[in-house]
Amino acid sequence: PRIIPSLCSVMCGAGLAKRWNFVMSDKVSMESIVNLCKRRGFVFPSAEIYGGLGGFWDWGPLGVLLKNNIKAEWQKTFVQQRNDVVSIDGAIVTNPRVWEASGHVKNFADKLVECRQCHHRYKIDVLKDGKWISAEGKDLHEKDCPSCGAQNWTEPKDFNTMFRTFVGPVESTENTAYLRPETAQNIFANFQSVREALRLKLPFGIAQVGKAFRNEITPGNFIFRSREFEQMEIEYFVKPGDDDSQFETWVETCHAWFLSLGLKKDHLRLIKQPKEELAHYSKATTDIEFAFPIEKGWAELMGIANRTDYDLKQHGQSAKGDPEAFAAPIDVEGKEKKVPFVIEPSMGVDRAALAFLLDAYEVVQGGRSTTTESIKEEEVVLKLHPKLAPYKAAILPLSKKPQLQTVAQEIAATLRTNWMIDYDEAGSIGKRYRREDEIGTPFCITVDFDTVEGVKRPKGTVTVRDRDTMAQENVAIGDLTGWLQTKLS
Ligand code: GAP
Numbered sequence: 001p002r003i004i005p006s007l008c009s010v011m012c013g014a015g016l017a018k019r020w021n022f023v024m025s026d027k028v029s030m031e032s033i034v035n036l037c038k039r040r041g042f043v044f045p046s047a048e049i050y051g052g053l054g055g056f057w058d059w060g061p062l063g064v065l066l067k068n069n070i071k072a073e074w075q076k077t078f079v080q081q082r083n084d085v086v087s088i089d090g091a092i093v094t095n096p097r098v099w100e101a102s103g104h105v106k107n108f109a110d111k112l113v114e115c116r117q118c119h120h121r122y123k124i125d126v127l128k129d130g131k132w133i134s135a136e137g138k139d140l141h142e143k144d145c146p147s148c149g150a151q152n153w154t155e156p157k158d159f160n161t162m163f164r165t166f167v168g169p170v171e172s173t174e175n176t177a178y179l180r181p182e183t184a185q186n187i188f189a190n191f192q193s194v195r196e197a198l199r200l201k202l203p204f205g206i207a208q209v210g211k212a213f214r215n216e217i218t219p220g221n222f223i224f225r226s227r228e229f230e231q232m233e234i235e236y237f238v239k240p241g242d243d244d245s246q247f248e249t250w251v252e253t254c255h256a257w258f259l260s261l262g263l264k265k266d267h268l269r270l271i272k273q274p275k276e277e278l279a280h281y282s283k284a285t286t287d288i289e290f291a292f293p294i295e296k297g298w299a300e301l302m303g304i305a306n307r308t309d310y311d312l313k314q315h316g317q318s319a320k321g322d323p324e325a326f327a328a329p330i331d332v333e334g335k336e337k338k339v340p341f342v343i344e345p346s347m348g349v350d351r352a353a354l355a356f357l358l359d360a361y362e363v364v365q366g367g368r369s370t371t372t373e374s375i376k377e378e379e380v381v382l383k384l385h386p387k388l389a390p391y392k393a394a395i396l397p398l399s400k401k402p403q404l405q406t407v408a409q410e411i412a413a414t415l416r417t418n419w420m421i422d423y424d425e426a427g428s429i430g431k432r433y434r435r436e437d438e439i440g441t442p443f444c445i446t447v448d449f450d451t452v453e454g455v456k457r458p459k460g461t462v463t464v465r466d467r468d469t470m471a472q473e474n475v476a477i478g479d480l481t482g483w484l485q486t487k488l489s
Pocket of ligand 1: 181182183184214216223224225226227229231233300301302303344346347348349350351352
C-alpha cells in the first residue's frame with residue numbers, strides 16, 4: 001500500500017489513475033499482486049518510461065515463464081492428452097469478411113454513456129431496475145460522474161470494440177481490416193481445411209492460443225480487463241443433438257483443470273447465463289467465475305458456450321453462398337451430412353494468470369524462517385502449483401568460494417536441460433530463500449562445504465528445501481534430476 005499511489009499513476013497511464021479502484025478480498029488485495037508483479041518482473045505497464053498506455057501491459061521475464069507454463073498445461077490437457085483435438089495458429093489480421101459473417105462488425109459493441117461535462121466514457125455492463133451499472137459495478141444512472149462529479153450523462157450508445165487498421169499503403173474503407181477480437185473465428189474459417197487435411201471425424205476440436213484485441217471502453221483492474229490479451233480457445237464440433245451433453249462435459253472438464261492447478265474450490269463458481277444475456281450466437285453459456293478482489297467481486301474467468309451451428313452456417317453462407325457448405329458426415333459411412341454444432345470453452349491466459357497469482361499469494365506475518373538470518377517481518381510465499389512456477393528450482397551456493405560455485409554451476413547446467421532453473425549467489429542464504437519463496441520457486445538446492453568436503457553429510461550431496469513445508473532433505477547430486485522429476489510430476 002505504501003508505494004501504490006505513485007505506482008498506480010504509472011500503471012494506469014495518464015488520466016486513468018482515478019479508475020484504480022481495488023478493494024481487499026478476504027485474502028489478498030489486488031495491490032499486493034500489482035506490487036509483486038512489478039517488483040519481481042512479472043508484469044510492467046507497457047512502455048512505462050512514457051507513462052504507460054491504458055489497457056496495455058508488458059510481460060516481464062517471470063511473467064513470460066508463468067504464462068508459458070499455463071499455456072503448456074492447457075495444451076497438454078486439452079490437446080496432447082486427447083485424441084480428438086488439434087491446434088492451429090491463425091493470422092491476427094485476416095480477411096474482414098470473417099468479421100462481417102461472424103456478426104462482429106454489427107454486434108461486437110459495448111454500450112457506453114458519456115459525461116457531457118468532462119467527456120469521460122463509461123461502459124454500461126448491465127441495465128438493472130432501469131439503472132445503468134458500469135463495468136466496475138457502479139450505479140451510474142443518477143450518480144455523479146466518477147471523474148468530474150457532474151450529473152449530466154448522454155443516452156447510452158453502441159461502441160464497436162474491434163480495433164481497426166488498413167492493409168496496404170492506402171487508408172481507405174476497402175482496405176479496412178480488424179485486429180481479431182477473439183481467436184475463435186480463425187478456427188471456423190479453417191474448419192473445412194483442417195477437417196479434410198487431418199481426416200477428422202465428429203466429434204473433434206480445433207484449439208488455438210493467441211493474442212486478441214479489444215478496444216475496451218474501461219480497461220482496468222490490472223490485467224483483468226486489458227485491450228491486448230491472450231486467449232486459449234477450443235471449438236469442439238459435435239453432431240447436432242449431442243451438443244447439450246458435450247456442453248456439460250466441457251464445463252466439468254474446465255472446472256477440474258483450474259482446480260488441478262491450484263485454484264481454491266471456494267473461489268470458483270459456475271454461473272449459467274440467463275437467456276436474455278446470451279451472446280447472439282449462443283444457445284447456452286456457463287461462466288466459470290473467480291472471486292477476484294475487484295469492486296464487482298465474482299467475475300468471469302472463462303466461458304463455455306454452445307454456439308450451435310451459427311458460425312459455420314454464417315461462414316458457409318457468406319463465403320460459399322450456402323449455409324450448408326460446411327456440413328460434415330455424421331454417420332460412419334459418411335452418407336448423411338449436417339452442419340456440426342460447436343461447444344466453445346474459451347479462456348484468457350492473462351486472466352487465468354491473475355487468478356493463479358491471487359490464490360497462490362500468502363503473507364506470513366512476522367516471518368516464517370527459523371534461521372538467525374531470517375528477517376522477522378512480513379514474508380511473502382507464492383504457493384504456485386509447481387507446474388506453473390516460473391522456476392522449478394534455484395541453485396544456491398552457500399558462499400562465493402570458487403569450489404562451491406563450480407559445483408553449483410554444474411548442477412544448474414545439468415538441470416537446465418530439463419527445466420527453468422534460477423541461480424543466485426548474492427546475499428545471505430535466508431534472504432535468498434525469501435526471494436525464491438516470493439516468486440514461487442518450489443525447491444531451493446543449496447551447495448555447501450559438506451557438498452565438497454563431506455564432513456557432516458556424505459560428500460557429493462546437497463540440501464533441498466521445500467518452499468511450502470521448509471523441510472530440508474539431503475539428495476545426492478547424481479540423483480537430483482530423478483528426484484526433481486518425481487516431485488514435479
Ligand atoms: N470466443 C468467445 C469469447 O471470446 P469472451 O467471454 O468474450 O468469449 C473469453 O472471452 C475469455 O477471454 C474471457 O473469459 C476472459 O478470460 C478473456 N477476456 C475477454 N476479454 C478480456 C479482456 N479485455 N482482458 C483480458 N481477458 C479477456
